[in-house]
Amino acid sequence: MPRVEPSFASACTAVRLSPTIWALAATAGVALQLLQPALWPGWRYAVLGVAAVLLGGAAMWARPHAGARRTQQGLLLLMVVCAAAASFALTGWQALGRQAQRIAPALEGVDVDVIAVVDALPARTSQGLRMQLVVEQAQRANGQAVELPQRLEVTWYAPRGAGAALWPAVSAGERWRWTLRLKAPHGARNPHGWDWELWLWAQGIGATGYVRDSPKNTTPRRLDPAEGRRPVEALRQQVRDAIVAQGAVPGAADAEPDAANDRRRAFGVVAALVTGDQRSIDTADWEVFRRTGVAHLVSISGLHITMFAWLAMRLLGALWRCSPWLCLRWPAPLAALWGGVGLAAAYALFSGGGLPAQRTVGMLVVVALLHSTGRRWPWWAVWSAVLAVIALWDPWALCQAGFWLSFVAVGVLLASGTAGWQLQGWAQRLYQLLREQMVVVLALSPLSLLFFGQVSLVGGLANLLAIPWVTLVVTPLSLLGVLWHPLWEAAAWCVQAMAVVLEALSAWPWASLARAQAPWWAAAAAIAAGVGLVLPLPWQWKALALPLLWPALWWQAPRPAPGEVxxxxxxxxxxxxxxxxxxxxxxxxxxxxxxxxxxxxxxxxxxxxxxxxxxxxxxxxxxxxxxxxxxxxxxxxxxxxxxxxxxxxxxxxxxxxxxxxxxxxxxxxxxxxxxxxxxxxxxxxxxxxxxxxxxxxxxxxxxxxxxxxxxxxxxxxxxxxxxxxxxxxxxxxxxxxxxxxxxxxxxxxxxxxxxxxxxxxxxxxxxxxxxxxxxxxxxxxxxxxxxxxxxxxxxxxxxxxxxxxxxxxxxxxxxxxxxx
Structure with a gap:
C-alpha cells in the first residue's frame, strides 16, 4: 500500500497538546523576561522571536514524520521551549517600546509649553489636582519643538493658602495649554516597599511633574470645550462630583462635626463603588477594611468585577427564562453568559477602565468564548489559558499583588466548583454567593500574608455580614443612584450602618494577625495549602494541607549574630x-x-x-x-x-x-x-x-x-x-x-x-x-x-x-x- 504523506491539518492534530502546557510555556517566557535586570538591544529580541517561530514551526511539521517515540518527545519539548522563547521576545519588544517613551534627561527640570488632553478623571488632593495627560504638542520657551512622552502625570498645585473653591477646575477630556516642569518617573526603592516606578511603567507614563503657574510662565488656559473627548471619563467625573456634592451636609454650620465627617466618608465609599475613584475613600476607612478583610468589596478590583458579572449572569438568566420566546431564540445560559460579560465590561469601563478591570474583562471574554464554542476544558486549562492571554497582553501584571489576588480568587472559584449559576431559588443563590466569597477569603489568606504580612482573623465573620450587604444592597443602590440621585442617600446610610459593625470588629485586639514576610518557598507552600483547603477533596486530604501553613506562619526574618549590627x-x-x-x-x-x-x-x-x-x-x-x-x-x-x-x-x-x-x-x-x-x-x-x-x-x-x-x-x-x-x-x-x-x-x-x-x-x-x-x-x-x-x-x-x-x-x- 502506498505511503500517504500527512497533511498540515493532520500534523497540527497530531501535535495537539493540552492547552495548559502551551499556556504555561507562554507565561513562563513572559515571567523570565520580567526578571531581566536590563533590556537587550532590539535586534536580539527580533532574532530570538523569528528563530523561535521558525524552529517551532519546523518541529511541529516534523513531529508526525518522526518514527521513534523519543524523537517525538524531543520535538515536543523543542516546541514548548520555542513557545516560551517567542513570548519572551514579544515581551522584550513591548518593554523597549515603553522605554522609548521616557523623557530625555536633557528635558528634566526645563520649562516646556505643552498642549495636552486630560486623559482620565483628575484626582483632587489637599495639594491641588493630579492629572494624567496625553501630549499633542510641546515646545521650549524659545519656540523650539521638543518630543515628550505621550503620557504624563502632573500636579497642578492650588494657590498657596487657597480654599477648595479657588482651585483650578479641570474636567476629563478637556484640551489645555500649560507650562510644565517635568522629570523622569522616579520612586523610592526599599525592601518590601511598593514599586511606584513599576506602576508608572505599567500605565505607560513616561514623565511626572507639575504645572508652572506663575507670571513668568504661560497662563494655563482651556483651548476648546470637552465635548467629544473622553466622554466616559467626563461622565465619570460628573457622577463623582455629584456624589461628593450630595455628601456635603446642608447647613454645615449647624451640623455636628463628627456626623458631617461620617457622612462625607460614607459618600466617598459610594463614589468609589460607582466610579472606581478609590481616592474618595478615607484613609481611616481603608485601614478598617483591611483589618476586617473586606477591602475587596469596596474597590473596583478584578474580583469585584468578576463577582458583578456572575451576579448579572444569574439575574439575566432568571429574567430570560421568564420568556419562552427569548429562550427559543437563544438559550438562556448563553444569553446570561454574554449579557453578564457585557454588563461587567460596561461597569469596568465606567469605573475607570484601569488595567485590573481590562484584564478581568479580557479573562471573562476568554471564558465566555470557550463556553460558547462548546470547548469543555477542565478548570486548570481555562485558568492557565486566561493567564497566558493576560500575561501576553499586559506582562507587568505578573509583578503586581492585585493581579494575583484577583486571579487566584477566580481560579479557586473555578477549582472548587462554586463558579456555576445552576442553583434555583433566591435562598440557594444567596447561599452560593456567600459560599463563593468565604472560599475566596480562605484561599486568599496565604496570599495576603505573602504580599502584606498580615491576615484578617475576623475576615470570615466580617465577610459573612458584608458580602450580601455590599453585593445585594449597597452596590445596586449606588449604581441606580446614577438614574435617581436620592438613592445615593440610601446607599450612604447603608455604608454608615456597615461601618459601625466593621469598626467594632476592627477594634478587637486580635482582628488581624501580622507575621514576618516569608520567603517564596514558604509562601508557595502556604498558597498550596489554601488552595487544597477549598478544593472539593475528602477531608483527609484537606487535613494534609494544614501542615503546609506552618512555615509561613512561624517564619522569622534572619537577624544579626550577637556582637553584630x-x-x-x-x-x-x-x-x-x-x-x-x-x-x-x-x-x-x-x-x-x-x-x-x-x-x-x-x-x-x-x-x-x-x-x-x-x-x-x-x-x-x-x-x-x-x-x-x-x-x-x-x-x-x-x-x-x-x-x-x-x-x-x-x-x-x-x-x-x-x-x-x-x-x-x-x-x-x-x-x-x-x-x-x-x-x-x-x-x-x-x-x-x-x-x-x-x-x-x-x-x-x-x-x-x-x-x-x-x-x-x-x-x-x-x-x-x-x-x-x-x-x-x-x-x-x-x-x-x-x-x-x-x-x-x-x-x-x-x-x-x-x-x-x-x-x-x-x-x-x-x-x-x-x-x-x-x-x-x-x-x-x-x-x-x-x-x-x-x-x-x-x-x-x-x-x-x-x-x-x-x-x-x-x-x-x-x-x-x-x-x-
Whole structure:
C-alpha cells in the first residue's frame, strides 16, 4: 500500500497538546523576561522571536514524520521551549517600546509649553489636582519643538493658602495649554516597599511633574470645550462630583462635626463603588477594611468585577427564562453568559477602565468564548489559558499583588466548583454567593500574608455580614443612584450602618494577625495549602494541607549574630529614616518626612517593620524638622512599645500624650554586645533645631561602626572635634543630607569613613548633596551612596567596607537609574 504523506491539518492534530502546557510555556517566557535586570538591544529580541517561530514551526511539521517515540518527545519539548522563547521576545519588544517613551534627561527640570488632553478623571488632593495627560504638542520657551512622552502625570498645585473653591477646575477630556516642569518617573526603592516606578511603567507614563503657574510662565488656559473627548471619563467625573456634592451636609454650620465627617466618608465609599475613584475613600476607612478583610468589596478590583458579572449572569438568566420566546431564540445560559460579560465590561469601563478591570474583562471574554464554542476544558486549562492571554497582553501584571489576588480568587472559584449559576431559588443563590466569597477569603489568606504580612482573623465573620450587604444592597443602590440621585442617600446610610459593625470588629485586639514576610518557598507552600483547603477533596486530604501553613506562619526574618549590627538607610525622599538591628533589639533613627495626604512612616517604615517582623525598642528623633519626624506618629501607632528619645520627640510626645527622653552627650548602653553612644548635643542645649540634633555612634564587637548625625552643621561638627570623643566610623550618614553648611574637611578626616550615605530626594529643591560637599568627599576618596541612585542602603558590620544598594541588589529594567 502506498505511503500517504500527512497533511498540515493532520500534523497540527497530531501535535495537539493540552492547552495548559502551551499556556504555561507562554507565561513562563513572559515571567523570565520580567526578571531581566536590563533590556537587550532590539535586534536580539527580533532574532530570538523569528528563530523561535521558525524552529517551532519546523518541529511541529516534523513531529508526525518522526518514527521513534523519543524523537517525538524531543520535538515536543523543542516546541514548548520555542513557545516560551517567542513570548519572551514579544515581551522584550513591548518593554523597549515603553522605554522609548521616557523623557530625555536633557528635558528634566526645563520649562516646556505643552498642549495636552486630560486623559482620565483628575484626582483632587489637599495639594491641588493630579492629572494624567496625553501630549499633542510641546515646545521650549524659545519656540523650539521638543518630543515628550505621550503620557504624563502632573500636579497642578492650588494657590498657596487657597480654599477648595479657588482651585483650578479641570474636567476629563478637556484640551489645555500649560507650562510644565517635568522629570523622569522616579520612586523610592526599599525592601518590601511598593514599586511606584513599576506602576508608572505599567500605565505607560513616561514623565511626572507639575504645572508652572506663575507670571513668568504661560497662563494655563482651556483651548476648546470637552465635548467629544473622553466622554466616559467626563461622565465619570460628573457622577463623582455629584456624589461628593450630595455628601456635603446642608447647613454645615449647624451640623455636628463628627456626623458631617461620617457622612462625607460614607459618600466617598459610594463614589468609589460607582466610579472606581478609590481616592474618595478615607484613609481611616481603608485601614478598617483591611483589618476586617473586606477591602475587596469596596474597590473596583478584578474580583469585584468578576463577582458583578456572575451576579448579572444569574439575574439575566432568571429574567430570560421568564420568556419562552427569548429562550427559543437563544438559550438562556448563553444569553446570561454574554449579557453578564457585557454588563461587567460596561461597569469596568465606567469605573475607570484601569488595567485590573481590562484584564478581568479580557479573562471573562476568554471564558465566555470557550463556553460558547462548546470547548469543555477542565478548570486548570481555562485558568492557565486566561493567564497566558493576560500575561501576553499586559506582562507587568505578573509583578503586581492585585493581579494575583484577583486571579487566584477566580481560579479557586473555578477549582472548587462554586463558579456555576445552576442553583434555583433566591435562598440557594444567596447561599452560593456567600459560599463563593468565604472560599475566596480562605484561599486568599496565604496570599495576603505573602504580599502584606498580615491576615484578617475576623475576615470570615466580617465577610459573612458584608458580602450580601455590599453585593445585594449597597452596590445596586449606588449604581441606580446614577438614574435617581436620592438613592445615593440610601446607599450612604447603608455604608454608615456597615461601618459601625466593621469598626467594632476592627477594634478587637486580635482582628488581624501580622507575621514576618516569608520567603517564596514558604509562601508557595502556604498558597498550596489554601488552595487544597477549598478544593472539593475528602477531608483527609484537606487535613494534609494544614501542615503546609506552618512555615509561613512561624517564619522569622534572619537577624544579626550577637556582637553584630546591621543598618538599613531607607529611601524616603528628602528626609531621613535609618533602621539598626542587633541579635534581639531594634532602633529606628528618625521616621522620614510627611507630605500632604501621607507620610514615610505609613508608606515606607511600617511595611518594612511588618515584613521583617520587627518590634522596635527605641525610636530616636534626632531633631524636630518635618523631614525627620513626619512619619513618627504612624510608626508609633504600629509600635507603641518603642521608647521615644531625642530633641524631635518633644512635639510628637506632646501630641500623643506620652513620655520621652532627650538625647544628651555621654549616654550609652549595650545591646547584644553592640555599643551605642550619644555624642551630641551637650547637656543644656535647648530647642529642637539642627543644632540640637542627636548624634549616635554604633559600634559592633569587631570594631566596625556607623555614625548617624542628623542635621548638624559645621559649628556642631567643630564642637564634636573639640570634645575629643571617638568619631571614627566605617559608614557616615551625611550631616544635613549633604548640605554645603556641613561635612567640613576636618570632620571628615576625624571620622575617616569608607562610605558616606546621603539620604535626599531626587532633584530636590535644596540641591542636596551640594557640589562643594561632593568635592570634599572626593578629595578624601570616600565612596558616596546617595539614595536617589542607590535606593535603600544596606550595611552590616561583618563586611564593614561594603554598602549594598537596593537598586543593585534587585535590579529591574523599568527602574530609573539617574546619574546623580
Amino acid at each position: 546591621d543598618m538599613l538607610a531607607l529611601d524616603v525622599g528628602q528626609g531621613a529614616a535609618v533602621l539598626l538591628r542587633t541579635a534581639h533589639h531594634s532602633l529606628l533613627f528618625d521616621a522620614g518626612p510627611a507630605w500632604p495626604g501621607g507620610d514615610a512612616g505609613a508608606r515606607v517604615v511600617q511595611p518594612l517593620l511588618q515584613a521583617l517582623g520587627e518590634r522596635l525598642d527605641m525610636l530616636v528623633l534626632s531633631h524636630g524638622d518635618a523631614d525627620h519626624v513626619g512619619g513618627a506618629e504612624a510608626v508609633l501607632a504600629q509600635q507603641p512599645q518603642a521608647q521615644l528619645v531625642g530633641a524631635g520627640a518633644a512635639v510628637v510626645a506632646q501630641r500623643l500624650s506620652r513620655s520621652w527622653q532627650p538625647c544628651v552627650a555621654g549616654q550609652q548602653w549595650e545591646w547584644d554586645g553592640v555599643l551605642w553612644q550619644v555624642l551630641h548635643p551637650a547637656a543644656g542645649v535647648q530647642g529642637d533645631g539642627n543644632a540640637a540634633s542627636c548624634v549616635l555612634r554604633v559600634q559592633a564587637a569587631n570594631g566596625a561602626a556607623v555614625l548617624l548625625t542628623g542635621d548638624i552643621e559645621a559649628a556642631q561638627e567643630a564642637a564634636l572635634l573639640r570634645s575629643g570623643q571617638n568619631l571614627q566610623a566605617d559608614v557616615l550618614l551625611a550631616p544635613h543630607h549633604g548640605s554645603r553648611t556641613s561635612s567640613s574637611a576636618a570632620f571628615l578626616a576625624a571620622v575617616a569613613p569608607h562610605t558616606v550615605v546621603v539620604q535626599a530626594g531626587y532633584r530636590n529643591r535644596f540641591g542636596h548633596p551640594a557640589a562643594p560637599v561632593l568635592r570634599r568627599y572626593a578629595a578624601q576618596d570616600l565612596v558616596v551612596q546617595s539614595t536617589p541612585q542607590c535606593g535603600a542602603a544596606h550595611w552590616n558590620g561583618v563586611q564593614a567596607q561594603t554598602v549594598a544598594c537596593e537598586r543593585s541588589l534587585r535590579p529591574r529594567y523599568w527602574s530609573h537609574a539617574p546619574d546623580r
